[in-house]
Amino acid sequence: MAEHDLTASVAAWMDPHLVLPVLEFLQERGVYADEEILRGKIRLLGGTNMVDYAMDIHKSLHGTDDVPADMVARRSEVVERLRALQEAVAPIVAFLSSPQLVQELHADKQYNLHMLQERHQIGPDQIEALYQYAKFQYECGMYSDAADFLSQYRALCTNSERSLSALWGKLAAEILMQNWDVAQEELNRLKEMIDSSSFTSSPVNQLHSRIWLMHWSLFIFFNHENGRNGIIDLFFQDRYLNAIQTNAPHLLRYLAAAVVVNKRRRNMLKELIKVIQQEQNSYKDPIIEFLECLYVKYDFDGAQQKLVECEQVILNDPFLGKRVEERNGIAVPLRDEFLENARLFIFETYCRIHRCIDIGVLAEKLNMTYDEAELWIMNMVKSSKLDAKIDSVTGTLIMTTNCVDVHEQIIESMKNLNARTYMLAKSVVDPGHAAAQQAAR
Numbered sequence: 001m002a003e004h005d006l007t008a009s010v011a012a013w014m015d016p017h018l019v020l021p022v023l024e025f026l027q028e029r030g031v032y033a034d035e036e037i038l039r040g041k042i043r044l045l046g047g048t049n050m051v052d053y054a055m056d057i058h059k060s061l062h063g064t065d066d067v068p069a070d071m072v073a074r075r076s077e078v079v080e081r082l083r084a085l086q087e088a089v090a091p092i093v094a095f096l097s098s099p100q101l102v103q104e105l106h107a108d109k110q111y112n113l114h115m116l117q118e119r120h121q122i123g124p125d126q127i128e129a130l131y132q133y134a135k136f137q138y139e140c141g142m143y144s145d146a147a148d149f150l151s152q153y154r155a156l157c158t159n160s161e162r163s164l165s166a167l168w169g170k171l172a173a174e175i176l177m178q179n180w181d182v183a184q185e186e187l188n189r190l191k192e193m194i195d196s197s198s199f200t201s202s203p204v205n206q207l208h209s210r211i212w213l214m215h216w217s218l219f220i221f222f223n224h225e226n227g228r229n230g231i232i233d234l235f236f237q238d239r240y241l242n243a244i245q246t247n248a249p250h251l252l253r254y255l256a257a258a259v260v261v262n263k264r265r266r267n268m269l270k271e272l273i274k275v276i277q278q279e280q281n282s283y284k285d286p287i288i289e290f291l292e293c294l295y296v297k298y299d300f301d302g303a304q305q306k307l308v309e310c311e312q313v314i315l316n317d318p319f320l321g322k323r324v325e326e327r328n329g330i331a332v333p334l335r336d337e338f339l340e341n342a343r344l345f346i347f348e349t350y351c352r353i354h355r356c357i358d359i360g361v362l363a364e365k366l367n368m369t370y371d372e373a374e375l376w377i378m379n380m381v382k383s384s385k386l387d388a389k390i391d392s393v394t395g396t397l398i399m400t401t402n403c404v405d406v407h408e409q410i411i412e413s414m415k416n417l418n419a420r421t422y423m424l425a426k427s428v429v430d431p432g433h434a435a436a437q438q439a440a441r
Contacts, residue, residue: 002031004285004313009250013215015172016044017138021219025318035061049139051075078140085136088129092122096152109158116156127156131166138169147173164193171216180224187217195239210243214251221258222319222334231258232265241275249283252276253313256287257320260345261337269295286310290342294349304365307342314338343367347380351388357397359390370395 007026011019020041027037038061045054051074055067095101095116104119105112116122134149150170157163167190174183193199194209201209217234221227234240235255244251252275259265259272273295276288284292286309293302314320314335323330343366350362363373374390377397381388388399 002316004309005031005316006250006253007318009248010215010218013212013248015216016047017141017176018172018216018219019044021176022318025321026316029316029321031316048141049078049136050141051078053141082136082140085129085133089126089133091120092116092126092130093133095120095122105155109156112156113158127153131157131162134166135169138173143173143176147177160198164190167193175216175219178223180220180227183220184224184226184230187213187220191234207243207246210240211248214240214243214248218254218319221254222322228258228262229265231255232262232268236268236271245275245279245282249279250285252279252283253285253287253317254319256291257314257334257338260287260291260341261334263341286313294345298349298353300346300350300365303346304367307339307346307367310342311335311339343376344380347377351397351399355399357399359395359397362397 005026007019007022011022014022023037023041023044026032027034038057041057042054042061045051045057051071055071055075058067058071059065101120104115106115113124113127116127130149130153134146134153137143137149138146147170150166150173154163154166154170157166167186171183171186171190174186191213194206194213199206199209214235217231221231221234224230231254235244235251235258244255256272256276259268273291276292277296280292286306290303290306290310293299293306315332320334320338321332322334323332325331346365347362350365351357359374359377360370362377363370366373366376368376378390381390381397388397390397
């Protein structure tokens with residue numbers, strides 16, 4: 001089950017807090033042994049302030065109520081640091097908690113800094129403490145408070161690098177609270193800053209920032225109602241596609257899945273296949289290989305086999321395998337849509353290169369029974385542009401000449417185009433020729 005797991009590749013570009021829900025998913029799916037997942041969680045939590053959570057996991061892992069002395073000491077340090085920060089930010093938190101006082105703030109940050117110093121004796125040290133306090137709250141897993149304080153800090157901060165760091169924290173907090181609409185807004189805001197000409201970091205850091213952003217965006221794009229359009233729009237932008245091909249080809253899995261399930265963006269399929277061919281030596285998985293078999297090699301047997309593997313990849317992927325409760329149980333919407341559209345891809349491609357098709361053969365390639373395939377094909381023929389009919393006696397699907405002979409259609413279109421071009425050129429040249437003759441007379 002772990003053969004095609006991308007957790008190691010994805011986690012390298014994520015904050016430790018964002019990796020925790022990924023491990024939770026893998027644990028629920030049983031992709032790895034519980035002991036392995038629990039040890040991974042403890043390693044991740046070691047870089048945070050979520051000491052109580054780490055203690056609980058340690059107890060569960062070792063079947064004991066005792067915890068190591070270093071965890072106890074670490075907890076005392078966290079509590080002491082939290083109290084010190086609370087004292088340091090008390091004046092500015094009191095100010096920001098008062099709706100009347102907050103009304104004194106203007107859009108001009110320099111004015112705000114001067115006003116806070118003159119009227120409320122709140123200086124740069126207290127504003128810096130607000131950032132440290134917000135960051136500390138985030139490390140403790142208090143994401144709601146962290147998001148609020150980071151937002152307030154950005155309204156006062158005049159340091160662009162600090163403001164960028166706060167925005168990353170705000171985005172992570174909104175993702176972890178599953179506030180997808182707000183997270184989408186923060187993602188767009190962060191993208192604008194990264195792509196801005198005033199971005200102060202080096203080109204390498206800018207490249208890495210784009211890769212970090214794309215990895216974090218996976219949480220949003222596979223949960224937000226418009227996410228499947230969002231990931232296609234972002235990942236196909238030249239600078240971001242270059243970043244994928246340079247440092248993160250594994251992200252092609254998510255781009256490919258989004259294109260397959262998004263019927264309105266079928267126009268991007270050709271571009272996707274082109275990228276897959278370019279990266280054929282850099283990254284492959286069943287989803288990528290399914291498209292390669294179907295559209296590059298025209299290997300229908302290979303596509304059939306890969307489609308079976310695609311289902312398992314989706315079910316065990318933390319982003320693609322999102323589960324939704326329904327009346328009849330738990331469903332995986334993206335899995336169902338992917339298989340449906342993938343079968344349609346096979347059907348359309350197969351029908352375009354064959355005139356007479358045995359439904360039994362096609363059923364095998366669609367991973368269906370004969371009856372299921374016959375019903376499914378009937379619906380597809382009705383809803384698609386393919387001109388075909390089913391012969392129930394011979395058990396075949398018969399394609400008409402007009403829809404099958406693609407080459408003839410192209411030749412005819414070129415003839416029509418040549419005729420129109422000739423007529424257009426003639427209409428432009430003839431008036432000029434007539435005028436020249438008139439002038440000669």
